[in-house]
Amino acid sequence: MARILALLGLFLSMHIHAEIRILTFASPPLVNFHKSDDIHTNHHFTGFSVDLIDKVFNDTNSKYSIQSKPIKRALYETKAIQNTCTFPIDRTQDREAQFKWIGPVAINRYALYSAPNTPISLTTLIDAKTYTHAVYSGTAIANYLRERQFHMYETKSLLQGLRMLLSNRVDLWVADTNSAKLLAEQAHIAQLKPELIFFTSIGFMACNNETPNADLYKLDMKLKEMYQSGEAQRILHLDE
Template identity: 35%
Template structure:
């Protein structure tokens, strides 16, 4: 009976939550596309595990993953607060973050401490939001990171904290060019977080698949295709 149940768990489909985060993950009317979508597809294919991708806001994806069996969410920054709540597969992304100011109001920064008295826009549930909040910066969050460009242009925030590749894509999409960041201040490793009850065999298969993707050059190739680097 136990063997039978184990085989059923192994064969069960995994729901993978991700969120609109150009160019890493993007949902259109008919397709899912982006760097993360390509990584998910390759990783689950190599692990021989059935899956489906569902787009949800990051905060909701994290909550659903914590509560539900056979569910994962990515890309997530591993923090002390989150570490024990999930089973992890990673890293899937290496991200660099900068602080952007509006074209009309440049704010030269030498260190991150210079931004202490300023309002900083990020998006809900993001690791960089938690990072800045933990050091008592004045963080304002939105559900959609693209809204921060508009808030910056309307002087509703002083700075926008954003992942560099994503920031460039969002600027092109919104047709608002902010130029180079005033400061590049943080690098993080982002991973896939899975419900703690995820079958051990499935978890190991996904970890092995991701490791093989680094070893045979797939990860370097797919990152370069999207203008990122390892």
């Protein structure tokens, strides 16, 4: 009996301290990918949201690993596999019951950008409906525009959308203002300014519904504590 209880205790200990597998995707400056020298992984991750997640896990002595996946694949695996989470994800009504949520881990303002030296005058979002748009596939903003029957090309990355804009394959590029600013700087584009900022979204970490509540509760409580102290806002650069 003592041996059985010891084995049960070991099992419960392993369960309580199970590693959380986190999936994410390129969304600079929130999430950036870099080539890694580690033969066991193909990326090293940095970014505002990555720093926030890392701080939350480290301060709660929680183990995690992080991998890159396209948004749609990340959501599919998170929904199907226990102890799996993905971020930064928009917490939409249709997703609400499919996951457990921790956040916010990101705050984005989405804008419409025209090509440099090709201004398009926009006052409201309705004004943009006659134009073609490049938008990152799998994002809530893509769903938002699709539901409103905008003419869109869904891209595999934000950078692909910028390239389509610069090559005049679309009239407008849909991107959050932080990502657009960073990608424009990297491409040495000084004239890229938003024609219209039209949507603000709050990004969360979505977790598989079978992930133990106790594991997620301590993460969520730590994050709330960081917002109360202002530390989370500083890490996300929301005070700039």
